[in-house]
Amino acid sequence: MGIKVKTQSKKVNKAWLNQHVNDPYVKLAHKEGYRARAAYKLKEIDELLGLVHPGQVVVDLGSAPGAWSQYLRRRLSPQGAAVGELQGTILALDLLPMDPVEGVHFILGDFREAEVLQALEAELGKRSVQKVDVVVSDMAPNLSGIGDTDAARIADLIELAVDFSRQWLRPEGALVVKLFHGGAYEPMVALFRQTFRVVKAIKPKASRDKSSETFLVGLGLKAG
Numbered sequence: 001m002g003i004k005v006k007t008q009s010k011k012v013n014k015a016w017l018n019q020h021v022n023d024p025y026v027k028l029a030h031k032e033g034y035r036a037r038a039a040y041k042l043k044e045i046d047e048l049l050g051l052v053h054p055g056q057v058v059v060d061l062g063s064a065p066g067a068w069s070q071y072l073r074r075r076l077s078p079q080g081a082a083v084g085e086l087q088g089t090i091l092a093l094d095l096l097p098m099d100p101v102e103g104v105h106f107i108l109g110d111f112r113e114a115e116v117l118q119a120l121e122a123e124l125g126k127r128s129v130q131k132v133d134v135v136v137s138d139m140a141p142n143l144s145g146i147g148d149t150d151a152a153r154i155a156d157l158i159e160l161a162v163d164f165s166r167q168w169l170r171p172e173g174a175l176v177v178k179l180f181h182g183g184a185y186e187p188m189v190a191l192f193r194q195t196f197r198v199v200k201a202i203k204p205k206a207s208r209d210k211s212s213e214t215f216l217v218g219l220g221l222k223a224g
Contacts, residue, residue, distance in 0.1 A: 025206045029067070033082060035099075036067035040206035042136060042176070043071055045215055048202065051174045054078060054087035057132045059120070059168075060104075061111055061161055062139030062178075063092035069101045072136070076103075091123055111139065111160055124168070131170040137161040137177045151183030158188050158216075162195055166221065174219050181212040192218045 025037035034040075046052050052075040063069050069092045074080050076088035086103040095110040105123060109116030124132070139161070141153035158177050165175040175196070179188055192199045196218030203214050 034067045034070055035065045037206055038138060039067035039071045041204040041215065042068050044204040044206060045176060045202055045217060046075065049174070049200070049217060049219070051134050051176070052076070056134060057089045057129050058091075058134045058136065059132050060090060060092040061135065061137040062094055063106070064094040064096040064098040066092070066098045066101050068136055068138055069098070069104045073101055073103055089127055089129065091120060093120055112156065117164070131173070132168045133170055133173050135161060135165050135169060135173070135175045137175070140178055147183050154180060154182075154184040155188060158184070159191065162191060165218070166195065169221055171221050173221065174217060176215055176217050179214050179216050181214065188216065192216050195222060196220060197222055
């Protein structure tokens with residue numbers, strides 16, 4: 001016996017599916033072997049600002065399902081390959097499981113928990129990493145639809161990424177975070193301006209028009 005679905009939600013699901021299947025970035029991701037279209041958001045930011053280079057240490061926060069790690073892995077390969085030689089270090093972290101990406105060390109855990117941060121720092125120590133070149137964060141909370149609550153959750157994750165960057169980034173390093181227009185937007189831009197010498201807000205072409213997401217990039221830590 002089939003489950004009855006309300007016509008309206010059926011239409012919405014069908015419309016979303018249609019849009020998804022016909023999305024050029026979804027098609028491109030499938031063709032180029034990326035797990036999600038999100039890879040092209042980071043690619044555009046990187047190509048615009050020249051953030052990622054072979055030989056670097058990169059930390060990928062909120063990495064599942066792994067599209068950003070896949071992109072980073074290719075950028076740290078001399079030939080841009082998805083497998084084989086890797087020049088550099090990529091540490092990825094998420095509270096959701098992630099299928100392995102060759103050459104990427106994955107830590108399963110919630111970045112808001114002290115022991116998970118300690119595990120990440122221990123892994124950096126194990127590899128004799130003094131400083132990190134780039135931190136990228138696609139972390140986003142489950143949104144409740146309640147403005148103040150959602151703003152606080154978004155701000156919490158971004159503040160944690162900024163705190164980590166203050167401690168671990170090289171002076172010339174970069175932090176990329178996902179942010180949504182709303183209550184947290186202006187305070188987070190202000191926090192970035194306090195922390196970094198150059199701050200850029202970028203809405204990549206691969207970010208859906210209807211989405212309020214923007215990516216904030218901080219370049220070069222301010223002294224002190």
